[in-house]
Amino acid sequence: MEGYSEYSSAMNSLGLNLGMNVSKSSSGVNYNATSTSVPTPSDSNSLPPSSPESPPPKIYKPCFVCQDKSSGYHYGVSSCEGCKGFFRRSIQKNMQYTCHRDKKCIINKVTRNRCQYCRLQKFFDVGMSKECVRNDRNKKKKLKHEVSESYEMTTELEDLVDIVVRAQKETFPPETPKPGYRVAADPAPGVGSSSETDPLLFEYVTDMSSRAIIMVVEFAKKVPGFLQLKTQDQITLLKAACLEIMILRISYRFNRDDGSVTFTSGLTLTNSQLKSGGFGTLLDTIGPFSKQVFSLKLDEREVALLSTICLISGDRSGLEEPERIEKMQEPYLEALRIYVRRRRPTEPHTFAKILMKITDLRSISVKGAERVLHLKLKIPCEMPQIINEMVEEDDEGAGPSEESGKHTAASDIQEVNVKTENMSASNQCTAGIDVMKAALFS
Known part of the structure; x- marks a missing residue:
């Protein structure tokens, strides 16, 4: 026991309390364990400091509708x-x-x-x-x-647009010559209805129409890739789109106040003169269409691209390479889409509205061709050959034949182009008519 007492004293001197009482008994030594002391609040200062507590989670109110847990x-x-x-x-x-x-x-x-x-x-x-x-x-x-959406054109696309816009300006100037001139003659007596045609006014209208056809042909020749198409496809596209482009151009020059039209030469014909000169009731269709075009506020770039899309159209009947022409049309459609969206960023539907005008142009073009055929039967005056060729249907199976001994359209175009380069400005109209004939004959 003396050894244990010494051991216990040594432990107590180190601050360790074994918590045991030792007493003698008859059977030997008894060891009674006592409960270990628990630190009191006064001892808390001696404990190591605790880590700072994290902020409590944000608590929302219950759902105002169903009282479930709000998120x-x-x-x-x-x-x-x-x-x-x-x-x-x-x-x-x-x-x-x-x-x-x-x-x-x-x-x-x-x-x-x-x-x-x-x-x-x-x-x-x-x-x-x-x-x-x-x-x-x-x-x-x-x-x-x-x-x-992306409103940026590639450099190649910008160059393509610049070419067709330049072709548009060269064949359809944005401004007519100043001062212009008018026809003093009114419709002849008894000529007032759409079924009557004044011979003098008819001559003016057909002359302006012939010049307009020539300009459309020249425009087509300047469109990139057009002259590289097969000759028969060139003819098909020109005959199908010529009236459409002419109507679009007339609508662009249509005076919405009095119904008159100023042509590229500077000549202005009144509404009654146009009707008596051969337009007849067709003018009643062109007038509303012109107002629709005006409401779209097309500029010269949009008119040029729309004209090109009308011309390069792969859904025309009788094409030999429709897939090639459809692929050729794609960059012009993309250029028009980007330009329209860039010019009108807050009008997302304008591009679709502009394309829908192609359907209207085709409908009016059909009526125009019917009107020309009607005039051929009703009037004593001779219709200019260039207009006849434009509206006549292709003969079935028509095409260049070695047995016929005729020139092909390609050779005629080449021959006329050479002649045109050597002719004076006064003879350009006649040369243009020859070009149209060569382009339309197969």
């Missing part, structure tokens, strides 16, 4: 994910719900899916905003649209 503020109100999604879908899809009771259903976490009508009404009662849903959707659409 945050959505559309102006604290709500759960389920109610947020239901409200968004209901507004975006403009859903209409019906209550099968008295429109006073209790909406909570358990019953919220039983009555959609009362659930939606409760959204409005607690203050959820429709406009927040619409603005959120429009913002996402706008962002996606801006990312997907």
Whole structure:
């Protein structure tokens, strides 16, 4: 025991209390364990400092609609994910719900899916905003649209546009000569209805129309790639698109106030003179179309590209290489789309409206061809050959033949081009007519 007492004293001197009482008994030594002491608050200063506590999690109010756990503020109100999604879908899809009771259903976490009508009404009662849903959707659409759209043309595309715009200016100047001139003659007595034609005015109209056809042919020859097409396809495209481009150009020069038209030469014919000169009721169709074109506010680049798209069209009947022509048309469509969107960034539908004018042009062109055929049968005056060739249907199976001994269209074009280069300006009109004949004959 003396050894143990010495050991215990040594432990106590080190600050360690074994917590045991030792007593003698008849059987030997008894060891009674006592409870270990617990540090009191006064001892807390001696403990190492604890780490700083993290901030408590942010707590939202319960869902104002169904009292479920809120995930945050959505559309102006604290709500759960389920109610947020239901409200968004209901507004975006403009859903209409019906209550099968008295429109006073209790909406909570358990019953919220039983009555959609009362659930939606409760959204409005607690203050959820429709406009927040619409603005959120429009913002996402706008962002996606801006990312997907590109209004930049490649250098090759810009060069292509510059060429067709230059061709347009050379064959259809934006400004007519100043001062212009008019025809003093009024329609002949008895000529007032669309069925009557004044011979003198008819001569003016056919002369202007012949010049216009020549200019369309010259425009086509300047379009990149057109002369590299097969000769028969050149003829088919020209005959199909010539009237359409002429009508587009007339509409661009149409005076919406009095219905007169000023031609490239500077000649202005009044509405009544045009009708008596051969246009007849066709002018009643061109007038409204001109107003539609004016409302689109087309500039010279858009008119040039639209004319090119009319000309280079792979859906014309009788083409030998329609796929090649469709591929040739694609860059012009892309250039028009980019230019229109870049010029009118807040009018996303204008490009489609401009393309729809092609359908109108084709419809008016058919009426124009019918009008020419009608005049050929009704008037005593002879129709200029260049106009006849433009509206006549191709003979079935027509084409160059070695047995016929005739020149091919390609050789005629080459021959006339050589002649044209050596002719004076006073003879350009006649040369142009020869070019049109060569282009249309097969």
